[in-house]
Amino acid sequence: MAQQMKLTLSVIKADVGSVAGHNRPHPDLLKRAEECLAAAKAKRLLLDFCVSRCGDDINLIMTHSHGVSHEPIHRLAWDTFMECTRVAKSLKLYGAGQDLLVDAFSGNVKGMGPGVAEMELIERPSEPVVILMADKTSPGAWNLPLYKIFADAFNTPGLVIDPKMHEGFIFSVLDVKKKAVITLACPEEQYDLLMFLGAHGRYMVREIRRKEDNEIAAVASTDVLSEIAGKYVGKDDPVCIIRAQAGMPAVGEILEPFAFPHLVEGWMRGSHQGPLMPVAFHQANPTRFDGPPRVIAAGFQLNQGTLIGPIDLFDDPAYDEARRQANTAADYLRRHGPFEPHRLPLDEMEYTTMPMIMSKLRDRFKSVG
Ligand code: 13P
Ligand code: 13P
Ligand code: MG
Ligand code: MG
Numbered sequence: 001m002a003q004q005m006k007l008t009l010s011v012i013k014a015d016v017g018s019v020a021g022h023n024r025p026h027p028d029l030l031k032r033a034e035e036c037l038a039a040a041k042a043k044r045l046l047l048d049f050c051v052s053r054c055g056d057d058i059n060l061i062m063t064h065s066h067g068v069s070h071e072p073i074h075r076l077a078w079d080t081f082m083e084c085t086r087v088a089k090s091l092k093l094y095g096a097g098q099d100l101l102v103d104a105f106s107g108n109v110k111g112m113g114p115g116v117a118e119m120e121l122i123e124r125p126s127e128p129v130v131i132l133m134a135d136k137t138s139p140g141a142w143n144l145p146l147y148k149i150f151a152d153a154f155n156t157p158g159l160v161i162d163p164k165m166h167e168g169f170i171f172s173v174l175d176v177k178k179k180a181v182i183t184l185a186c187p188e189e190q191y192d193l194l195m196f197l198g199a200h201g202r203y204m205v206r207e208i209r210r211k212e213d214n215e216i217a218a219v220a221s222t223d224v225l226s227e228i229a230g231k232y233v234g235k236d237d238p239v240c241i242i243r244a245q246a247g248m249p250a251v252g253e254i255l256e257p258f259a260f261p262h263l264v265e266g267w268m269r270g271s272h273q274g275p276l277m278p279v280a281f282h283q284a285n286p287t288r289f290d291g292p293p294r295v296i297a298a299g300f301q302l303n304q305g306t307l308i309g310p311i312d313l314f315d316d317p318a319y320d321e322a323r324r325q326a327n328t329a330a331d332y333l334r335r336h337g338p339f340e341p342h343r344l345p346l347d348e349m350e351y352t353t354m355p356m357i358m359s360k361l362r363d364r365f366k367s368v369g
Helices: 027-042 071-090 139-151 190-197 225-229 251-259 317-334 354-364
Strands: 006-014 048-054 057-064 115-122 127-135 169-175 180-186 203-210 216-220 239-243 263-266 272-275 294-303 306-312
Touching: 006 071, 006 127, 006 239, 027 048, 027 057, 027 071, 048 127, 048 294, 048 306, 057 071, 057 127, 057 294, 057 306, 115 216, 115 239, 127 139, 127 251, 139 169, 139 190, 139 203, 139 216, 139 239, 139 251, 139 263, 169 190, 180 190, 190 203, 251 294, 251 317, 272 317
Parallel strands: none
Antiparallel strands: 006 057, 006 115, 048 057, 127 239, 127 294, 169 180, 169 203, 203 216, 216 239, 263 272, 294 306
């Protein structure tokens, strides 16, 4: 039966160069990415694809039947980003090849720089999905909205009303420092879960499953570039895939948390706290202090692997107030200049000039103890 076909939805993203600093990719990069993926579709490696971008990040949204971490799919994404890097270099774009951290592809783009969110699913009779894409922030930005969507009945009445959701959801949380994962079930372990999710610089939601049948509900990219490279190479600018409706949160329940522009890490030089502003596709151009951080939401219906969409879900005056609040919060935070907590604490800052300053001034500290 067609509906029983196992389908994989892969979103692989990277920043490989942009126009006027970290603002947006040149149209020639997006065109090149389209050509590469169209060729892969013609060869039937892909069922379908959509090239999207948020700020300076290119998102390759791909459907296929090969499962997650499939080498030819990862190679396709890597080669596509290499091709785009070549275009970026020829145009002398800023940060050409920024997120490609190794010289040669070796099997899986994870750990090589690009961000990855993939899920394998059996298409339901109707399969709506929402793909969230952010710029100038890190995967910890998804913690608060994912908690609200999948564990807070004041956001998601479906947790109370929908019998398939009533048992709750199971969160897999990554400790990026220890590179270890813990799974916690909601509602019964929600206070334990919140202890971790609140520390969003270190603990990040990686995957969410429905408790009743272990069905995959959401996956996020949790590739932390600074941890991978050991030094600053740009923010991680995460993506997240969420299935919607009919036993999953409704599209409106998925979007609702973004009516509150919560504070996330990133913004200028990846070193500040700023409000996450939900915007229409054409507004995903971070300019004020290289921000504030942006999130876009693309809605699709899957039809045996065909991507029907994207629908620009934050292109709605209902999100004007969130954008206005984000601007108010941005004004307030900016007045702190280089002071914490607007600027991140030293150990979390992506640019660490402190060791250099310390080595210069060390001898001038006089003990008073
Ligand atoms: P419909 O009655 O339009 O299907 O909507 C149901 C729903 O889940 C709205 O959130
Ligand atoms: P990106 O991570 O989006 O490239 O931004 C880097 C930066 O330093 C912005 O000020
Ligand atoms: Mg950039
Ligand atoms: Mg970016």
